[in-house]
Amino acid sequence: MAVRPELVDGAYKLTQDLSDTAGRDIVEENRGRAQIRDPRAVVGQYEGQGKQAGSALVVSGMYGRFRDPAGAREDLMDGAAEGQGAEVAVPARDIELPGAEVTVRCQVLVTAQGTGAGGGTSNVPMCAWGDDNTGAAVGVVTMENATQEPGDVDLEAVARTVLTVRKEMREPIS
Numbered sequence: 001m002a003v004r005p006e007l008v009d010g011a012y013k014l015t016q017d018l019s020d021t022a023g024r025d026i027v028e029e030n031r032g033r034a035q036i037r038d039p040r041a042v043v044g045q046y047e048g049q050g051k052q053a054g055s056a057l058v059v060s061g062m063y064g065r066f067r068d069p070a071g072a073r074e075d076l077m078d079g080a081a082e083g084q085g086a087e088v089a090v091p092a093r094d095i096e097l098p099g100a101e102v103t104v105r106c107q108v109l110v111t112a113q114g115t116g117a118g119g120g121t122s123n124v125p126m127c128a129w130g131d132d133n134t135g136a137a138v139g140v141v142t143m144e145n146a147t148q149e150p151g152d153v154d155l156e157a158v159a160r161t162v163l164t165v166r167k168e169m170r171e172p173i174s
Contacts, residue, residue: 001063001134001169003044008164012046012057019043026062035072037065042136042169054143059165061136072130073105076137080126085111089123089150095159102129104162106155122146125153127162134170138162 003017023041039062048055066072077092090108097104106127113122123146126139140161145153 001040001042001061001136002171003042003059004168006049007046007057007059007168008052008161011049011052012055013049014044015047016045017043018045022060026060035067036062037067039064048142052142056139056141057161057165058139059136059169060138061134061169063134066130066132066135069130069132069135070103072135073103073128076128076130076135077105077107077126080128080137080139081107081109083109086124087111090153090155093155095127095156097156097159097163100163102131102163102166104129104159106159106162108150108153108155110150123148123150123153125155125158127155127159129162129166134166136166136169138165 003019005014019042023043026041027039042061044059046057081088086109088107089110092105092107094103094105104127109124110121111124113120124139124141125145126137128137140158
């Protein structure tokens with residue numbers, strides 16, 4: 001698995017590769033877990049291009065050997081929900097899309113944006129996948145889903161985007 005210059009057929013462009021900084025923390029947090037062996041982190045921030053301008057995509061994941069892919073999906077969602085300033089607005093649930101190789105687990109978090117009278121909240125829809133060798137949580141914030149009612153966010157659409165990210169980021173182990 002690798003950070004790519006672009007994701008989702010060029011709709012998102014890399015703005016920051018944090019694999020060597022924030023990724024180091026992810027590896028240390030998970031090094032002792034029995035279900036993950038030889039973890040390596042992949043963390044990237046992307047901004048939307050063209051029709052996706054104003055959107056953001058954030059990938060935080062690992063590759064290695066996963067004993068319990070379903071448990072990894074749950075851990076990724078739980079970890080995101082415990083993030084500072086985040087609150088679960090739509091609880092995590094598994095989504096199985098027709099033709100998909102893996103199940104994804106999706107939720108909507110709400111985060112505070114700014115402080116004082118100008119502050120508000122923003123939705124952060126996200127999904128996670130876990131397979132035998134890779135796992136990641138991907139937040140997909142668009143102009144539309146950031147401000148709609150959390151329960152109205154189309155998690156199946158987010159899941160489709162996340163499965164495309166998975167397909168584009170995975171690579172054979174050499």
